[in-house]
Amino acid sequence: MPAVNLNLLPRPEIDPSVDHEIQAIVSGALVGETCNTDLAAGPWNFDERPGYGPGSSMGDVIPTGAPRQGELPLEYREASEEELDARIRAAKETLGDRLVVLGHFYQREEVVRHADYVGDSFQLANAALEHPDAEAIVFCGVHFMAETADMLSGPEQSVILPNLAAGCSMADMADIDQVEECWEQLEEVYGDMDAQDADGLVPVIPVTYMNSSAAIKGFVGRHGGIVCTSSNARTVLEWAFERGRRVLFFPDQHLGRNTAKAMGVPLERMPMWNPRQPLGGSSEEALADARVILWHGFCSVHRRFSVDQISQARAEHPGVRVIVHPECPMEVVDAADEAGSTDYIRRAIEDAAEPTTFAIGTEVNLVQRLAAQNPQHEIFCLDPVVCPCSTMYRIHPGYLAWVLERLVAGEVVNRIEVAADVAEPARVALQRMLAAKPPAGRVEKSGVPA
Numbered sequence: 001m002p003a004v005n006l007n008l009l010p011r012p013e014i015d016p017s018v019d020h021e022i023q024a025i026v027s028g029a030l031v032g033e034t035c036n037t038d039l040a041a042g043p044w045n046f047d048e049r050p051g052y053g054p055g056s057s058m059g060d061v062i063p064t065g066a067p068r069q070g071e072l073p074l075e076y077r078e079a080s081e082e083e084l085d086a087r088i089r090a091a092k093e094t095l096g097d098r099l100v101v102l103g104h105f106y107q108r109e110e111v112v113r114h115a116d117y118v119g120d121s122f123q124l125a126n127a128a129l130e131h132p133d134a135e136a137i138v139f140c141g142v143h144f145m146a147e148t149a150d151m152l153s154g155p156e157q158s159v160i161l162p163n164l165a166a167g168c169s170m171a172d173m174a175d176i177d178q179v180e181e182c183w184e185q186l187e188e189v190y191g192d193m194d195a196q197d198a199d200g201l202v203p204v205i206p207v208t209y210m211n212s213s214a215a216i217k218g219f220v221g222r223h224g225g226i227v228c229t230s231s232n233a234r235t236v237l238e239w240a241f242e243r244g245r246r247v248l249f250f251p252d253q254h255l256g257r258n259t260a261k262a263m264g265v266p267l268e269r270m271p272m273w274n275p276r277q278p279l280g281g282s283s284e285e286a287l288a289d290a291r292v293i294l295w296h297g298f299c300s301v302h303r304r305f306s307v308d309q310i311s312q313a314r315a316e317h318p319g320v321r322v323i324v325h326p327e328c329p330m331e332v333v334d335a336a337d338e339a340g341s342t343d344y345i346r347r348a349i350e351d352a353a354e355p356t357t358f359a360i361g362t363e364v365n366l367v368q369r370l371a372a373q374n375p376q377h378e379i380f381c382l383d384p385v386v387c388p389c390s391t392m393y394r395i396h397p398g399y400l401a402w403v404l405e406r407l408v409a410g411e412v413v414n415r416i417e418v419a420a421d422v423a424e425p426a427r428v429a430l431q432r433m434l435a436a437k438p439p440a441g442r443v444e445k446s447g448v449p450a
Helices: 017-026 074-078 079-099 121-129 143-152 176-190 215-220 233-241 255-260 282-291 307-315 330-335 342-351 366-372 395-408 420-435
Strands: 097-102 116-120 137-142 159-161 202-209 226-228 246-251 292-295 321-326 357-361 380-381
Touching: 017 342, 017 366, 074 395, 079 097, 079 395, 097 395, 116 121, 121 137, 121 143, 137 143, 143 159, 143 420, 159 233, 176 202, 176 215, 176 246, 202 215, 202 233, 215 226, 215 420, 226 233, 226 292, 226 420, 233 246, 233 255, 246 255, 246 380, 255 292, 255 330, 282 342, 307 321, 307 330, 307 357, 321 330, 321 342, 342 366, 357 366
Parallel strands: 097 116, 097 137, 137 159, 202 226, 202 246, 246 292, 321 357, 357 380
Antiparallel strands: none
């Protein structure tokens, strides 16, 4: 599915702003709960501190050397929402076709309203491809997404991340040194990783989720592997099983487990690889029998959802339709009615012919936006605690106004560039993903039978 052109969407009458809700909860104007009251503060208050910022990823340990954002000029920190909105619109009008602004589904509403396209990470990378004449691509997402856009865009185009501190804790759970070490240990178990057996299969095909660094995508490209998204994970695993005896899947264990389980792979043939333990914490026997080796990574947003939340939703809303993202734990996916990508969730709601009550297990900014855009339905987030993705939340209208006004002044700031020796093999893995298309008529729903 292509990214959505926001200009074609009706303006919602319901306020979809998570920021407004958090501000009201913290001030006492609204009864509710947020996971961290610091979410009401500007993200520039946390730019100089190591960490992912307040929110769902605040407990995750950020790697040493992770990018940090320099100080945002005072005029942007002190500007009102209305002033920033006007300045962003004026800068966009001045830049015209020289600029394309991309906004991820999980971005705060105050940023998404300025995006030319909104979608998941890969949809937005494709949207960038549709604008080869744009001089600047401003990616309102997180670091790995901007890296992918840089690798798929033209060399003369600048890809800009408004806040360099907007990383991804899941992507950081598999760094290149750990993955290289894992591969070396697997070679000791399986032998020559390029040698085909009697069926023409190599021992392992590496598969990385789109939510990974450019370095990891480059590793996969060099070793005959492929990239996947949450919307095509089943097709990619089928591709990999046609070429390898087993798959090394990283960094998200839950997407790998849910997808492979739906394809009939037994749980006992999906050992976990913990990079901090010899052989990942498994035995040689378990690895020899493995079909999918799962990396010990996860999404802090989707790990918040639980079976108890689903039970409560069903008790309070008889007939509720529960849809969760396949990054949720297996027991949550099993308890839900459906599991699918962010775009699958969006389309399921939009395609519902009759007024329906939906309980959604994914990032709250998307859930509230869908509720505002589809007032004929009752739509709510499974997690009653308002807790947005902490790293997505680092992108604030102040940063967007700053990078755009610097572009108007002829200066490119916060450019994301991937080194050629990494980008070349990473593009190979991305092109393999592009070529791996689901069979005609099949709509993939990760974690439930397709």
